[in-house]
Amino acid sequence: MLLHNVAGPKSFEDIRTVDGHIYETYQDVCIALGLFEDDKSIEQAFEEGAAFKVSENALLHLFVTLCIHAMPANANAFWEKYKEELCSWRMHLKKVDDPTPQIINEVLLKIQALFEEQGKDMTSQDYKLPTPTGQLTVEKREVAQELDYNHEELAEITYRNVSNLNEEQLLFWNALKEAIDNESGDVFGLQASNMYQLIEIK
Numbered sequence: 097m098l099l100h101n102v103a104g105p106k107s108f109e110d111i112r113t114v115d116g117h118i119y120e121t122y123q124d125v126c127i128a129l130g131l132f133e134d135d136k137s138i139e140q141a142f143e144e145g146a147a148f149k150v151s152e153n154a155l156l157h158l159f160v161t162l163c164i165h166a167m168p169a170n171a172n173a174f175w176e177k178y179k180e181e182l183c184s185w186r187m188h189l190k191k192v193d194d195p196t197p198q199i200i201n202e203v204l205l206k207i208q209a210l211f212e213e214q215g216k217d218m219t220s221q222d223y224k225l226p227t228p229t230g231q232l233t234v235e236k237r238e239v240a241q242e243l244d245y246n247h248e249e250l251a252e253i254t255y256r257n258v259s260n261l262n263e264e265q266l267l268f269w270n271a272l273k274e275a276i277d278n279e280s281g282d283v284f285g286l287q288a289s290n291m292y293q294l295i296e297i298k
């Protein structure tokens with residue numbers, strides 16, 4: 097975009113210079129020259145994706161994809177605008193109304209891992225996203241992926257199929273539901289064919 101709009105640049109520094117000021121990134125130069133359209137289309141794409149109540153992993157993938165490929169004018173402002181939405185899955189899980197510093201850091205760690213999978217650094221001058229503390233280990237990534245599911249969708253499927261349970265299955269379901277609803281906690285054993293599964297309700 098800059099090569100089409102900056103006349104006769106003789107170096108990369110020339111391309112990043114506007115009115116005598118050398119900008120750090122090409123995106124900053126585009127903003128200074130008014131070449132970027134606003135980010136409404138990018139924000140609309142994100143909001144449409146979020147409206148489907150997709151899983152946390154899918155929403156974070158969407159955010160990272162838009163940052164890398166759609167290139168919002170200010171990725172950090174994009175993050176700040178939708179930070180609560182990106183943290184909503186964990187807020188719901190931990191039953192809090194606002195994203196805590198711990199939740200924000202956990203989400204940033206997952207975003208960082210997704211950037212790294214694309215060979216990108218989210219804290220670089222291209223994106224300037226906040227730097228999380230700690231690291232998301234391989235084990236934690238696998239656990240996060242296993243826990244990444246749509247609660248509302250699974251609940252709908254579950255309640256829709258309760259009427260199909262036999263007498264023994266219904267006894268198990270009622271006991272499990274009671275432990276969850278009353279937050280009493282319990283450990284249940286479920287045996288099916290050659291597999292035995294322990295289910296712990298905390």
